Amino acid sequence: xxxxxxxxxxxxxxxxxxxxxxxxxxGGPEVLILSTHGxxxxxxxxxxALGYHTGHFEVHLLVDAAxxxxxxxxxxxxxxxxxxxxxxxxQGTTGMFDSLPYRNDAAIxxxxxxxxxxxxxxxxxxxxxxxxxxxxxxxxxxxxxxPAVLIPGGVTLGASDGEDAAKAQTLGARFAHxxxxxxxxxxxxxxxxxxxxxxCQFLGTAATSQVIGEALGLSLPHSALAPSGLPIWLDMxxxxxxxxxxxxxxxxxxxxxxxxxxxxxxxxxxxxxxxxILHLPAIAHAAKLKRPTVDxxxxxxxxxxxxxxVLPNGPRNHITAQLFLxxxxxxxMLHLRHAGLLEVDVLTxxxxxxxxxxxxxxxxxxxxxxxxxxxxxxxxxxxxxIMDPDSARRAGLTSTVCFPSGNLxxxxxxxxxxxIDPSVVDTxxxxxxxxxxxxxxxxxxxxTAIKNQQIQSGDIMVLMGRGPMGAGMEETYxxxxxxxxxxxxxxxxxxxxxxxxxxxxxxxxxHVSPEAxxxxxxxxVRDGDTIRIRIDRNTLSASVDLCGPDGSTESGTSLIAExxxxxxxxxxxxxxxxxxxxxxxxxxxxxxxxxxxxDVEAITARLRAPTASA
Numbered sequence: 343x344x345x346x347x348x349x350x351x352x353x354x355x356x357x358x359x360x361x362x363x364x365x366x367x368x369g370g371p372e373v374l375i376l377s378t379h380g381x382x383x384x385x386x387x388x389x390x391a392l393g394y395h396t397g398h399f400e401v402h403l404l405v406d407a408a409x410x411x412x413x414x415x416x417x418x419x420x421x422x423x424x425x426x427x428x429x430x431x432x433q434g435t436t437g438m439f440d441s442l443p444y445r446n447d448a449a450i451x452x453x454x455x456x457x458x459x460x461x462x463x464x465x466x467x468x469x470x471x472x473x474x475x476x477x478x479x480x481x482x483x484x485x486x487x488x489p490a491v492l493i494p495g496g497v498t499l500g501a502s503d504g505e506d507a508a509k510a511q512t513l514g515a516r517f518a519h520x521x522x523x524x525x526x527x528x529x530x531x532x533x534x535x536x537x538x539x540x541x542c543q544f545l546g547t548a549a550t551s552q553v554i555g556e557a558l559g560l561s562l563p564h565s566a567l568a569p570s571g572l573p574i575w576l577d578m579x580x581x582x583x584x585x586x587x588x589x590x591x592x593x594x595x596x597x598x599x600x601x602x603x604x605x606x607x608x609x610x611x612x613x614x615x616x617x618x619i620l621h622l623p624a625i626a627h628a629a630k631l632k633r634p635t636v637d638x639x640x641x642x643x644x645x646x647x648x649x650x651x652v653l654p655n656g657p658r659n660h661i662t663a664q665l666f667l668x669x670x671x672x673x674x675m676l677h678l679r680h681a682g683l684l685e686v687d688v689l690t691x692x693x694x695x696x697x698x699x700x701x702x703x704x705x706x707x708x709x710x711x712x713x714x715x716x717x718x719x720x721x722x723x724x725x726x727x728i729m730d731p732d733s734a735r736r737a738g739l740t741s742t743v744c745f746p747s748g749n750l751x752x753x754x755x756x757x758x759x760x761x762i763d764p765s766v767v768d769t770x771x772x773x774x775x776x777x778x779x780x781x782x783x784x785x786x787x788x789x790t791a792i793k794n795q796q797i798q799s800g801d802i803m804v805l806m807g808r809g810p811m812g813a814g815m816e817e818t819y820x821x822x823x824x825x826x827x828x829x830x831x832x833x834x835x836x837x838x839x840x841x842x843x844x845x846x847x848x849x850x851x852x853h854v855s856p857e858a859x860x861x862x863x864x865x866x867v868r869d870g871d872t873i874r875i876r877i878d879r880n881t882l883s884a885s886v887d888l889c890g891p892d893g894s895t896e897s898g899t900s901l902i903a904e905x906x907x908x909x910x911x912x913x914x915x916x917x918x919x920x921x922x923x924x925x926x927x928x929x930x931x932x933x934x935x936x937x938x939x940x941d942v943e944a945i946t947a948r949l950r951a952p953t954a955s956a
Contacts, residue, residue: 344780354600363418371463372393373586376452377405377480378474378495380425387538395428396473397548400539400570401495404468407579408493415587417463422455424448425452426474428818429547430511434785436814436916442474442620442841443924446940449628452819453484468579470495472538472547476621479555483597483628486520489589490596491582491663491691492560494552495845497662498540504533506661507542508654508823508845515521515824535588540570543661544653546845547621550614554622556671557608559596559690562700566710567666585691597629600678600685603642603900604696606634607683610646611674613655615843615910616756616852623937624808633936636754645880647731648739648760649674654845655761657738660727666728667716672703691886707885711781738764744877746851749899750863751836753855755886759879761847763832773849773877775835776889777802781869783910784808785818785840792824796884797898799833802873806864807911808840809857814917814935821842822850835875839864841934851873851886854932858928863888865907872898 344352379402381393388772393399409419426448431706432438438502456465460722467483469478477492500506513527522530552566562582568575602622609618617862623633653659659942660668669676678684680701686697694702703709713724729737740760747754759773767773780797781804782788788805791797809815818840826847836850839857842850856862867873867888874895877884928934929942932946 346715348452349626351740354461355388358418362378362722363481367416368418368697370418370419371587372459372461373412373464373466374420374422374456374459374462375405375408375466375468376422376424376455376478377401377468378426378470378478379405379423392611394431395471395639396498396535396537396539396834397428397495397541398425398474401468401470402572402811403492403576404495404579406676407576408468408583410581411580417587420459424451424455425910428471429472429819430507430542433511433817433822434789438932439814439914439917441817442815444478445480445621445624446924446938448474448479452478452481456481456485462488464589465490466586467491470548470922472551472617474554475548476624479551479558479560479621480628482560482593483625486594487592488631488670489498489586490560490593491562491586492555493579493582494555494561494566494568494861495738496568496575497665497666498539498543498568499536500543500661501533501536502651505786506544506653507534508544508546509827510534511819512823515789515793518826519795519828520707521802521829523575527646530694534668537569537571542845543663544845545614545650545655545662545665546613546843547615548615549662550609550612550618551621551829552609553610553612553671554605554618557605558601558625558710559688559696562674562692563690563703564670567670569663569666574750584885585693588693589691592692593629595689596691597762598688600688601632602626602631602634604685604688605911606875607646607678608640608671608674609645610742611648611678612650613648613652613760616758619743619756619853620841624939627937627939627941633932636935639743640745640882643741646793647730647734648742649677649729649734651729651739653728654847655793658726660722664716664720664722665727667712668724669709670714672700673702673728676704677728681731729786740879741882744882744884746886748875748879748885748887749895749902750867750886750888751854752863755851755854757849757851757877757884759877759882759884761810762849762877762879766849767859767879769880771880773875775802775849775875777835779804779867779871779873780906781806781867784914784931785816785821789820789824792821792828799830799853802835802837802875804864804867804873805838805840806858806867806908807913808838810861810928810934810938811857811859811913812917813840813914814921814925815938816840818845819846822846822848825850837873849877851875855934858907859913861907863902865911866902866905868908
């Protein structure tokens, strides 16, 4: 070793001994555990310093369980951290301008941390929530020649006497409309999180990302959505550590084109967050795979039925902990395998193929015990949570997302069609709306209009200039959540170049492209204009158009050509310089449809291209 190894390897051993590791055991395989842990707890669990959210407040317990298992097996565990923000905490604030760009930055930091331990045998990633978990998957996807295992951080339990974490975010809007009292708001706000750890109780971006991680094969079977803090959750960490040490494969063997396909299929079957349309292409890009396109997403959603009844999509709105007891990812996969929609020959991090994993799950005591527990303890039939295609169809479940086009979205948009309130959908399964535009160029102005009762049933809210160039493609959940939980909100539509929280519902059309500040037609809409929306939930075809004075889309297209952009349209003055740089690069890297990544090859080619004056 003294003759052949670099000095860094030798000094690393000195550091290991200095930190107290038994010097006689320094030759074991070294495994890095990366996590998004945040906050600080005392030995008794009381908070010493708060984290940003419950999703990362307990993941150190998973790190601890995995590390102790690795040590017991003769390995040397290392732990590194890159914490993550809370999108719920930053809704409606300038903190949201950093949300999506943070994902890229965190993936870079996590990747650098991994490479900074050059003696690693493999990497375990532990993460839970909206940006930290996609960032972790991007980082693991880039570790092509090493084994990697993803440990999802799980979910918090539902409140026994309170609202779920989605509805609780609408307290202000409901109070402003006189729908709740101050006393009720105080009680509900302090009782929504029933446990101190785990992602929110609904299938938002955090929970959907956990589903996607398992669907990709990065996580062990039945690991997504485990209730945080429980023995079954900690056992997942120990099993993951054993899987990493026993791995005979690399991440390159796991993440394949077929694995990406399976992830898209699971997204559709679960009714997942539209934010994964941004994150899955980014994971594919990190793995050096072809990024899925809008056509790919459309094809999958037309062929894959939604099978899961979970908050917020309904109809019964079971919470994610109940979905876990019903079988979560592997149970849904059994139905999809039967329908011939999965690539079951793919390798997974368990060391077995997906087909082998599913055969184990189908006969496992774990499956039968947990489903019986859900039935006996909660009085919930597992078959009402995860359904076969025929039962799902009879229950009114529709396909998940579609991609509207039209003269206001010539490069496309996205709407979670399955989450539109059925009462405003015509009997033929088509949502039709023609209404007056209420135009806003900032989110604070839009939410103020809602709270001041300036938005009426039948309006179509247009929020422009909030895409990458204007606001870092902020989430607009305080708007969509208010519309969901106000009595008249289902009769209001929203059109924006921003994006939505994974819990958003209703006729909310986002990712409108091109964005307004890039010259998109959305910038030409004025207050009082007529907009026509049509969303067919059967065929997943949709359109969003500006109509002219005669009511036609042709005259609306002429108006778009004639008008200048909205006079108040400008990048948000509070947009951080780091986010402005991120936004500028998106034009070279595939934009939102390409996952909002940093495509180094594309950027390099552009920088090396001769200028027009050369």
